[in-house]
Amino acid sequence: MPTSAPSRHAQKPAQNPESPDFKTELLGLVPFLRAFARSLTGNQEAADDLAQETLVKAWQSRASFIPGTNLKAWLFTILRNQFYSDRRRAWRQAPWDQEAAERIPGGGEDQIHSAELSDTVRALKHLSDEQREALILVGAGGFSYEDAAAICKCAVGTVKSRVARARKTLIEILDGGGSLGDVSRPAGGDAAREIMAQLDQLSPGRSEQVVAGKKRPK
Amino acid sequence: MSQQWDTAVSDEKPTEKARAIRARQRAIGRELRRMYDDVAQEPVPDDFMDLLRQIDEAEEQGGKKTS
Numbered sequence: 257m258p259t260s261a262p263s264r265h266a267q268k269p270a271q272n273p274e275s276p277d278f279k280t281e282l283l284g285l286v287p288f289l290r291a292f293a294r295s296l297t298g299n300q301e302a303a304d305d306l307a308q309e310t311l312v313k314a315w316q317s318r319a320s321f322i323p324g325t326n327l328k329a330w331l332f333t334i335l336r337n338q339f340y341s342d343r344r345r346a347w348r349q350a351p352w353d354q355e356a357a358e359r360i361p362g363g364g365e366d367q368i369h370s371a372e373l374s375d376t377v378r379a380l381k382h383l384s385d386e387q388r389e390a391l392i393l394v395g396a397g398g399f400s401y402e403d404a405a406a407i408c409k410c411a412v413g414t415v416k417s418r419v420a421r422a423r424k425t426l427i428e429i430l431d432g433g434g435s436l437g438d439v440s441r442p443a444g445g446d447a448a449r450e451i452m453a454q455l456d457q458l459s460p461g462r463s464e465q466v467v468a469g470k471k472r473p474k
Numbered sequence: 475m476s477q478q479w480d481t482a483v484s485d486e487k488p489t490e491k492a493r494a495i496r497a498r499q500r501a502i503g504r505e506l507r508r509m510y511d512d513v514a515q516e517p518v519p520d521d522f523m524d525l526l527r528q529i530d531e532a533e534e535q536g537g538k539k540t541s
């Protein structure tokens with residue numbers, strides 16, 4: 257069992273939406289919908305509501321999914337649209353729920369990691385929505401810049417600059433925030449190499465995914 | 475982005491600064507992935523299964539043509 261999320265990069269051929277397996281495939285992607293929703297809302301309840309709405313929307317509009325294209329990116333697009341349309345309808349809601357965000361680690365089985373996590377996660381709320389979503393998609397979700405651009409409905413270059421600015425802003429926030437500083441502790445040895453390897457995988461040029469992303473319906 | 479360091483006020487070599495920044499970015503990336511993966515590895519709440527089951531039932535009742 258790899259240490260990262262199950263099959264983050266796996267790209268099974270997406271089923272025909274009329275196939276009985278399509279629902280199974282949707283369900284298999286729910287964990288990632290929940291993770292993306294949590295990153296957008298910073299709130300577990302709101303995130304699960306959002307992910308459920310997405311699931312229903314996806315099922316209702318499954319006819320518009322083109323078999324063989326990137327189902328995960330298609331779902332994320334729906335989720336993102338839903339997030340912003342919900343947001344417009346409920347302006348009074350806080351953009352990001354900080355208290356809930358601090359609970360994101362959940363288990364709390366690892367004190368040090370939880371502390372680090374909450375610092376970075378808390379800093380996320382200072383990013384614009386656009387920067388945050390770009391950073392999450394590329395930096396955590398494992399999407400190519402091209403797929404992230406399709407999901408966010410913007411140019412690839414725009415995603416790149418949003419990710420770069422998001423990283424820069426996060427570092428500034430973490431540096432400026434006293435107790436937040438620990439997050440920067442460089443990873444040593446094997447951990448660092450592993451992260452480097454992961455980052456390489458996240459870099460653009462993963463051509464198969466790019467092709468899949470380009471064929472996605474709007 | 476190319477001027478993240480200022481050689482006029484820093485004794486450090488730009489490459490070291492750049493390396494430090496990259497290390498920071500990697501650390502941040504690691505934290506973001508951990509946040510994301512933590513959620514992705516949670517068991518999916520029953521609500522989601524129930525939801526699809528309800529959709530199924532609704533479609534059965536509504537006839538095969540619904541979509």
